[in-house]
Amino acid sequence: MAEPATARAWLGGLAAHGRPLILATVSAGVVVGLATIAQMAFLAGIVHQGLVAEVPVEQLSLLFTGAVAAILVRGLAQGLQSRFAARCSRKVRSEVRHQVNRCWQATGPVAMGQISAGTLAREWLDHTDALHGYFARFLPQMILAVIVPLLVLVVVFSLDWLAGIFLLLSAPLIPLFMALVGMGAEKLNQQHFQTIGRLSGQFLDRVRGLTTLQLFGQTATAAEILRERSDDYRRVTMKTLRIAFLSSAVLEFFSSVAIAVVAIYIGFGLLGYITYGPAEDLTLFSGLLVLLLAPEFFQPLRLLSQHYHDRAAAMGAGEELVRRLQSVEAGAQAAQGSFQPQSPDLVSVRDLSLAYDRERPVLDQVSLEVSKGDVIALTGPSGGGKSSLLYLIAGFMQPDRGNISVFGAAPGIQPFGWLGQSPFLVHGTWADNVRLTTPDATDISIETALRQVGLGDLLNNRKSGIYSRITEDGQGLSGGQARRLSLARVFVANYDLILLDEPTAGLDSDSEIYILEALHKLALAGKTLIFATHHQALLTLANRTLLVSEGGVQDA
Amino acid sequence: MRELRPWISLIFRRPGRLLVGGLLILITLLSGMGLLALSGWFITATALTGLLLATGVQASLNLYIPGGGIRFFAVARTVARYAERVYNHDTVLRLLTDIRVALFERLSLAARYRRTALRGPQWLSRLTNDVDALDTLYLRLIAPTALAALVTALLIVVAWVFYSQALAIGLLITLLPAFLVATVVVYLRTRHLVYRQTDARERARTDVIEHIEGFAELTAAGRTGKHAALCLRQADQIARNDSRADTRTGWNLGLAQVMVNLAVVLAVWMGLQLFQQGSVTGPVVVLLPVALLGLLEVYSMLPDAFARLGGTLASAARLNRDCVAESAAGSAASQPPADPRHALELDQVTVRFGDHSPVISRFDLAVLNGEWVNIIGNSGAGKSSLAEVMAGLEIPASGCARRITSAYLTQQTVLFEDTLKANLLIGRPDASDADVWRVLGLVAMADRFTREPAQLNTWLGSMGSQLSGGEARRIALARVLLNEAPLIILDEPFTGVDTHTRNSITADMKQWLGEKTVVALGHAPEALPASDRTLRLS
Incomplete structure (x- = not known):
């Protein structure tokens, strides 16, 4: 106070x-x-x-x-x-x-x-x-x-x-x-x-x-x-x-x-x-x-x-x-540990610990290695630490102890793709929204990306294409459409690492299918994907599924 | 200035109060000027008499009248200032009530309000600011301007009558520009800076909210810095316009004061000439300039008020735009069913927003009198839009809806900051306490409130915040059940209500509603009471 x-x-x-x-x-x-x-x-x-x-x-x-x-x-x-x-x-x-x-x-x-x-x-x-x-x-x-x-x-x-x-x-x-x-x-x-x-x-x-x-x-x-x-x-x-x-x-x-x-x-x-x-x-x-x-x-x-x-x-x-x-x-003041770089081909997590309250650590001495091109699903009970692990790899939070190296750099240093659950779009055109994270994207790449996430139908109705405003009649996008827009940003940017927090939670079946397809394409393109999810269809997409619970991480 | 007309006529509905308030300010100003002018006269008179006495000349001066006058003005100034502040503050609070009530009445007639654009929290906070801008229109702008003009004219007349025509004209030439510089010129020079400020602020607010909502994605892409720089620039642009308007106002105030002070110098110059010609006495020469110095106080109030005028006009324009009474559009939607056996008829109803694909397309429905119909649909399937059409809140893009008198429980729970009883009586104003207790019993809330010390007069806090979501929902349901309309439309009636309570309520509802017709909408059959018929939206 x-x-x-x-x-x-x-x-x-x-x-x-x-x-x-x-x-x-x-x-x-x-x-x-x-x-x-x-x-x-x-x-x-x-x-x-x-x-x-x-x-x-x-x-x-x-x-x-x-x-x-x-x-x-x-x-x-x-x-x-x-x-x-x-x-x-x-x-x-x-x-x-x-x-x-x-x-x-x-x-x-x-x-x-x-x-x-x-x-x-x-x-x-x-x-x-x-x-x-x-x-x-x-x-x-x-x-x-x-x-x-x-x-x-x-x-x-x-x-x-x-x-x-x-x-x-x-x-x-x-x-x-x-x-x-x-x-x-x-x-x-x-x-x-x-x-x-x-x-x-x-x-x-x-x-x-x-x-x-x-x-x-x-x-x-x-x-x-x-x-x-x-x-x-x-x-x-x-x-x-x-x-x-x-x-x-x-x-x-x-x-x-x-x-x-x-x-x-x-x-x-x-x-x-x-x-x-x-x-x-x-x-x-x-x-x-x-x-x-x-x-x-x-x-x-x-x-x-x-x-x-x-x-x-x-x-x-x-x-x-x-x-x-x-x-x-x-x-x-609580944060700030020393960073030790690891191999540039790995997302490496060593002895990672995090506790919101001292009695019950969320993550306890967790170690993990993810190679470039892996598709990793984190699953486990809610509150089990999936999201926390993602946040730590993203550099959105600092661990209490331990070391994370993302392709040889500290978390959050290199740009990466992030897809959370809260929709994010700005007032303006489709192009504005995509260029927000990738300013030098070409018109063609923007349009391709929007079509890849299934927003093509919405674009077809508009006279000025990607240069028409998203919220034309005061009617915004649905939650699912907004999340697909975020995914289009990831497509355009060509990141090596993409982190996704429950990417299909609370979506209508249309959006769900588009997101699954898009993630599949990203996986085929050799991107490293790490997502937290409960969703069965997503779990099958992964080449490795990890169970995060009671402070530990193990292969499921 | 046309924007202000309806508001000014509203303010002038209390001419007596405005006049008395204005007079009290006038007395305050004149007492202040009188105190200084008379003191100046007195000191000059005593100085000149004192010189005569010192040289042995027999001279006398009546000390009691000016002495009494000075004391009178000193007291009058204090008393008038106090009375003026109390009285005018009372007036401001009354005007505040008038404006709010008038605005509320206009809004309640405005068909536009029912459309979603005007309901967001941003609109509400802007509405508050706009109303605040109008509340002080009288005390900040109208009264000081009128009084400054009046006092200035009064001084020029005094100069004309007691000094010379030339001095009066000289004062007119210096004071008229001073008046204009302090008022109209300030307005003209700041208008374009402040007129768009509110819009710019709303724009900046939207952008910064977007910045916060996209913080994770922007951070991941390493773009928070760039986007924050945009927000910073935007905020600084607003601050820069504020700052420029302030600076211009300051320069105008300075210029107006220079002119008033030059009028003082002019009055001294020409007064001394008149003195040397023998047409006025020494003390009278001092009287006018000192009184003119008092004008500075009057003029210093003006520039600030006029610098805000641009913003006030924008506020008034927005209020005029948002609160256009179009009562005809609202009532056109209410038609009785074509077939008297029906309580509700939907005929080829299509609902769409703008050029998006329709939410509901060519929907037909006829509900018999006394029938219970459930409509099930996923979120986003257009349930609530359909309910709005049924209740007559939304006019379908095509097709038509006809109904008997209906009561409608909206999906959103709306409770007012008022007592429990007042909240329920909205449903039926003539309901007795016994009726209210009965309906509370029906929604299983009677026990909760018999325990409260104030019982039916228990205050429901901000948006009914003392209640849990489920409890608030049940109060809103009770309000609809209390209503006597023969058709009841319920949109997700049991949001937040646990299964056990829900079952006990639905069991009693049938009996309570008797012969009434019910249309209930929900995301799953188990969220609704048992029905005669169930429709599924897809």
Whole structure:
């Protein structure tokens, strides 16, 4: 289980990866802050010169130029800030996807097959994108919410330290303030997302079962129930939100009151009613500037509270991503033995052991030699280790002990043919699907292979032949047809070794016959075939049948 | 923008709430501007009076009205902000209900829904996202835009009345482009980037799912790296479009702020000229520019909302497309049998998908009133398609199906996240508790629920997940048995139910159903109750 702390550490590592761009974002934000201070100073200066010193407007052009320059710099820095932020997010997301991809590679096909593809795709797309707001907005703003108010404070203190203290008092300690904002925002966020989630759930549940509701003529009732439930949720949520919104009201209250207090203090000071402290030195320039800067003191905090939900979203997504990434690291350390190459004409298995739980090993000290061109059937009770042996020869899993050499190389090094039970086809044409594993296959070889596995009839119906899309009318292939497509890939690729896991299980009789014929042709072509099966017809195809059970392998 | 029309008219069904919510935001904005503008006026007035006093000139300034005003605005701002957030959040949740209910009603009339294309989990998750995009249309887009326009116009009018015509025109010339840059221009510049994003994401999702499903084959062929690179490129392309849209939005926000700030400078410049001509007092010169600075807050909300508009339009377009009400198409399928002795007639029925070979070809069947017919076929033989045709859910490619009123147990078990009773009452809304217990007894589920503390009000969790597959199946069966329709169509009624339970249920079913007609479909005769007649699909 990944704790929030691990997710935080992982996000920290990603931040280090994007550090130059985060620094650039923050720097641009600081420039925005400085330019804003300069703009306000020029404006206050102009007003002071114009009203107090009564300098004609025309003679103030230098100050006006300064103001306009500050404004332009501010706009430019603003644009750059968003540019750097967007780039940073993109870079970080790309890094995360690379990490996820490496994790998938390390996990291997066997373990990957046990996780729902939808879940993995969600991690790849949605969870990774959920990090966007955190890196583009929240993280830079968290730094800016410290720097910019401090800059403002320094200027205000230099103008009038008492006014500076007013500002400081209104936000007694910035961290405390931020915690307050955070707590409120977090609560609000959780509540909001929970409600939205529940409402969506209710809605989707009804939509999913719409046919059933239609069949019983109950759609109107269901709509009414939907409305009632939504209303109930709204009432409950609003009770919590009324309290959660208080935290933003507190921020608003402090900033409004601080501005009011500063304004009244400066006013009285300028009238000469305050005779202690720095008030006597106030001028229209310094007074007005303090007033104009007061909202800028609070603005970064307000932005931070707006971005707080980005943090919650990133933490949520981060926890799940870290859990996935760590699940592999734990597994990967267990594996890795030393490989000893054997003869290039043999698939050689020596002293192979594998146990999922220590009490009952799946394979125990198994040794086996398969010559090039052999057709081997692995049979035995389910759970007896047939599939595990195939996975090990395929290199999809690592053994606990022992050595496997496939034609002189470690398992999985040379390409080989694999036919599992789950169908695999991509959106696109027949040719796309075959070229997925053999990019340089010719049109003729593709068509021949498709006909060899009995998909010729399907091709004949299509105008563009192998260049017509497989799933034209939203109707895919049947399980058997998809498996034959996989077999066509094997035909085209011309592999020496072909591993098949229950190639005929759960198939209609048509597909079964085609697959048997195709395997026979491959055997005649001198390929090495190793398959796990119970199927009698397949067993007769083999020139050697091995019984895998109770951790051992013997000729049957 | 035409895509949004039905949704906007739905939102504007609550004009009172929208108006009050808008007014509260307006009060918040005006209080904020008022607080700063009045403070600026006050400081300038006190500074000028202070200078007069210092030189010994007799001068006085009413401190109580501006002081009270400043305090008033400070409090009004806080209170209005809080009220606005609570009230508008309530509105958003109400709109969310409205939109969902309206969408559900439209979907329930949409004949298209019955066709398989719109039922996958991907479609459902996209539907959720599309609806979410519309929920916040008012609060994120409509209200801020209307208020920004209103406040801008208000300031220009103030400039016209209290300053000069020239200043008003000057403000119009700077603020109108600022408004456009923050709104329309952002939309136009990001539209093409975000409009296709959802489609691109769905494409990427499909591809990565394919990558995962083909992982073993790709690994064997040594091609995972290449295919993963494709997925990475695709994801990065999406991120790049996001990033470009964000960057453009940022530049537009910066540009809009520059223009508003230039309006501030213009107001200072022309205000000082007016002051020197003696037509306005010093404090009044400060009032307008400081109020204009408050516009920045209003404008900063706009670009982000408009950057999403392209995506919102795409969402609305998809919802409009998927939820077209075609009630006529659905009802055309329901005709009574030609021969009154028959409960169900299939006449030369052919079912096919697209240009594939027909699943069912020229199928004839007549079922007498009160007859029990079993139909046996291997998986993939077209059983379920036939059941859909019988129940009127699927319109045959040729031929016709005629039936009396029917109840249909679909092959897929559908239970709702609701109480047990609510789930069963869908079958017969006026059933009494006693009826419900009786039918539960029939499917051998009564004992299971008498043990539950909430009994009939037991909550069936996500997709009935507290139940085993067989138990859920029996609840779905009970729902159909509760229904009063004289024809019952059962597609694999006992999936996941053990033989012993199945036998005890079938024994009691005959008596319960009495004179009703039953057509049951299954993969083997032993999966179905005993029948008068058995047909085999090949």
